[in-house]
Amino acid sequence: MILDKSVLALLLASGAGAAGTLAAAPHALAVLRRWDLSSGSASQLRLERMSTLVSTGMALLLLVQAPALLLFVAAADGMASHFVGAMCAIGSLKVNPFGFPALITQIAAFFGTLIWLVLNAVDGGCRDYPLTRAKHGVLVALIPLMAASFGLEIAYFSGLDASVITSCCGSLFSSDSSKVANDLASLPVRMAIPIYFVVLATAAAVAAVTAWRGRGGIWLGLAGVVAFPVGLAGIVSFLSLYVYEDPLHHCPFCFLKPEYGYRGYAFYGILFVATAAAVSAAALGLLSPRENASRDLQERVPRATRTLGLVALAGYLSTVAVSGWQVLASGLKLLGDA
Amino acid sequence: MHAWINRQSLLVDYTLSALARHAGRNLAILAVYSCLVFVLASTMLFSDALRRESRALLSHSPDVLIQKLSAGRHAFLTAADVERIGPLRGVSRIEGRRWGYFYDPAVRANYTLMAVASDPPARGSIRVGEGVARLSGLAKGNALALRSPEGPLHVFTIEGVFREESSLVSTDLVLMHPEDWIEFFQVASDLCTDAAVTVVNPAEVRNVARKVAERLPGSRVVLKEEILRTYDSLFDWREGLLLALASLLAASFAVLAWNKASGLAADERREIGILKAIGWDTRDVLTMKLWEGALVSGCAFGTGLLAAWIHVFHFRAPLVAPVLAGWSVLYPRFDLTPSLDPWMLLTLSFLTIFPYTLATLVPAWKAAITDPDAVMRGSE
Known part of the structure; x- marks a missing residue:
């Protein structure tokens, strides 16, 4: 195991997240079974009091997940210097079989926790706490995710062996590498560029409609679910080439490095924020009760959906603008005389 | 809001x-x-x-260092060994280096005595690191007497003292003329401590190291990136x-x-x-x-x-x-x-x-x- 400061911090954050959600599980289950705001019973009063603690504690634990994801990627990138053959985060993540699963689980935990935080914010703003059951249901669903994230991080960090010869990003996207990575890298640029910009522009249009109407979060969520993998595929297939100005360098991690001005964090940051807003809007639309909704909820849900739509719109438009600028400003020309 | x-x-x-x-x-x-x-x-x-x-x-150290081993211990490279290594495609320079450690009982510290081939100090003169000058209480123009491992006392004139900014590499360093170094350590003139290799293309360093290891089996090949790691x-x-x-x-x-x-x-x-x-x-x-x-x-x-x-x-x-x-x-x-x-x-x-x-x-x-x-x- 590599005894690194980031590793200690990450294990602390994910360990606390897993322990916290697990500790909140009995309360979450009790809320799902017995929550009844109209009741004045002692057990309901206890649930309400505990709910305040659990909501605040979870908000704190889950708020940490976003910077933890950033730190995880930065740590993997920084650790590349320890391994023979590694040039960036890809080499470090491939040192053992737990690297990429740990990253993917952490990304899933990031989206899951943001959905919970949005539900919690809307619920806290209503006097009748109409989303308490729903957010505790999401909390129960987050337990295995947080536990898996912690377990995979432990397995990954404890299995880091400096004597392992790993491979760099160049080999991952070469013709004899894994199918998915190679397929993404070998997508024709003439096809990948229009698909990327059309899908992201469509997502931006759906976000604009959602922001304008204050409803339709589910459609925005669907657009977000499609735009996210297309955005990632676009980074691998053509955007990376323009960033590195090298027609063979497809790495989605190298542009997180200082020599590329940390541009990767901007690309991923806006795409992740837009996607998180989109899926949160969908979750809000799906989990908000439609019948017998209180006046508070009738006011809060459209307002929150509008805000999420605006965030998603800003995110998708920025992604389109930044990517377009990158393609136009790059010294590499892949589209004829363009 | x-x-x-x-x-x-x-x-x-x-x-x-x-x-x-x-x-x-x-x-x-x-x-x-x-x-x-x-x-x-x-x-x-x-x-x-x-x-x-x-x-x-x-970042300024050689891309590849070659050390000869004898019974698992560091031994001197001969001029013939250095000739066997080169010429290699992709290598811009191979240089045999002469250096050694010397324990000075007067100050109870180890110095690194090194011979420099390009722009060496004059015969009988040395350039010393800031730590050496500080510990021995000497300055430019003073004489530093060192008793060689073979017995005779050698007196060197301090020609210059390295600035404190380079102290991280030069604090214990004593640079001398190659002839002085050979005389001081009583080492044959065709021997060197190790060889430093400069490679033109950084991507080729591992290939060069592999070829060196093939040409000089039993030697230790150390890469700059390994030292960094x-x-x-x-x-x-x-x-x-x-x-x-x-x-x-x-x-x-x-x-x-x-x-x-x-x-x-x-x-x-x-x-x-x-x-x-x-x-x-x-x-x-x-x-x-x-x-x-x-x-x-x-x-x-x-x-x-x-x-x-x-x-x-x-x-x-x-x-x-x-x-x-x-x-x-x-x-x-x-x-x-x-x-x-x-x-x-x-x-x-x-x-x-x-x-x-x-x-x-x-x-x-x-x-x-x-x-x-x-x-x-x-x-x-």
């Missing part, structure tokens, strides 16, 4: 006045908290600075070990913070009771308590970090340097380049603010759910 900001600023205003009312107790927590941040931040800042210095330093691992390991130990301090501090937050004074309880009686709800009290934690954390983080910065970059980290950088009689004096890594700040906040906030959450909640009637009657 405006209403939310207004509400939070009023809560902060109230929290500040509440903190001022119990200044003594809060200052004690602040002092311990700042010390914790100081220890962790000093460790991180100093390790980062050392890593940066070592990288800058090694070893230094990185060494500093990471030392830093991680110190941080792991300091994290135990952080855990103890979290327990202390929990205790402090749990043991609310009677007047604090009464205060919360009154707040709830005049209309504050549980969430307001909890938010106020979280603001209290955030303000204490912010102050402690800032104070601890500033103190650590001064400790590391102005006083050369006397408290953590012996553990992180090692020590020797001829230890180099070097200035660290001040720098603040955003990832380091994020990590530091994870290791300090996060546990403190978690530790104070449950006591804050317990205070927030206090029944106002019971508190004011004095039964809680």
Whole structure:
């Protein structure tokens, strides 16, 4: 195991997240079974009091997940210097079989926790706490995710062996590498560029409609679910080439490095924020009760959906603008005389 | 949004006045908290600075070093060995280097005596590192007498002293004419200590190393990137070990913070009771308590970090340097380049603010759910 400061911090954050959600599980289950705001019973009063603690504690634990994801990627990138053959985060993540699963689980935990935080914010703003059951249901669903994230991080960090010869990003996207990575890298640029910009522009249009109407979060969520993998595929297939100005360098991690001005964090940051807003809007639309909704909820849900739509719109438009600028400003020309 | 900001600023205003009312107790927590941040931040800042210095330093070292081994021990390379290595495609230069260690009993320290082929000192003259000059109390123009391992005393005139800025590489260095070096160590003139190889294309370094190993079996081929990796691992390991130990301090501090937050004074309880009686709800009290934690954390983080910065970059980290950088009689004096890594700040906040906030959450909640009637009657 590599005894690194980031590793200690990450294990602390994910360990606390897993322990916290697990500790909140009995309360979450009790809320799902017995929550009844109209009741004045002692057990309901206890649930309400505990709910305040659990909501605040979870908000704190889950708020940490976003910077933890950033730190995880930065740590993997920084650790590349320890391994023979590694040039960036890809080499470090491939040192053992737990690297990429740990990253993917952490990304899933990031989206899951943001959905919970949005539900919690809307619920806290209503006097009748109409989303308490729903957010505790999401909390129960987050337990295995947080536990898996912690377990995979432990397995990954404890299995880091400096004597392992790993491979760099160049080999991952070469013709004899894994199918998915190679397929993404070998997508024709003439096809990948229009698909990327059309899908992201469509997502931006759906976000604009959602922001304008204050409803339709589910459609925005669907657009977000499609735009996210297309955005990632676009980074691998053509955007990376323009960033590195090298027609063979497809790495989605190298542009997180200082020599590329940390541009990767901007690309991923806006795409992740837009996607998180989109899926949160969908979750809000799906989990908000439609019948017998209180006046508070009738006011809060459209307002929150509008805000999420605006965030998603800003995110998708920025992604389109930044990517377009990158393609136009790059010294590499892949589209004829363009 | 405006209403939310207004509400939070009023809560902060109230929290500040509440903190001022119990200044003594809060200052004690602040002092311990700042010390914790100081220890962790000093460790991180100093390790980062050392890593940066070592990288800058090694960027000028040869791409590949070749050492001959005999019975598993470092032996001299012959001129024939160096000829067998070259010429190699992709290699711009192969240079046999002559250097050796010399223990000077007068100052009880080891010097590195090295012969320089290009622009060497005049015969009988030497250039010395700042540490050598400091330890022996000599300056430019003075004579330094060294008794060679073979017995005779050699007297060298100090032609120049390296500047302190290069001390990290030159502190124990004595540069001399190749003929003087051969005479001093009584080594045959066709022998050298190792060979330094410069490779034109960095991507070809491993191929060159493989070819060298094939041509000179039994030799040790050391790559610059391997030296860099070893230094990185060494500093990471030392830093991680110190941080792991300091994290135990952080855990103890979290327990202390929990205790402090749990043991609310009677007047604090009464205060919360009154707040709830005049209309504050549980969430307001909890938010106020979280603001209290955030303000204490912010102050402690800032104070601890500033103190650590001064400790590391102005006083050369006397408290953590012996553990992180090692020590020797001829230890180099070097200035660290001040720098603040955003990832380091994020990590530091994870290791300090996060546990403190978690530790104070449950006591804050317990205070927030206090029944106002019971508190004011004095039964809680």
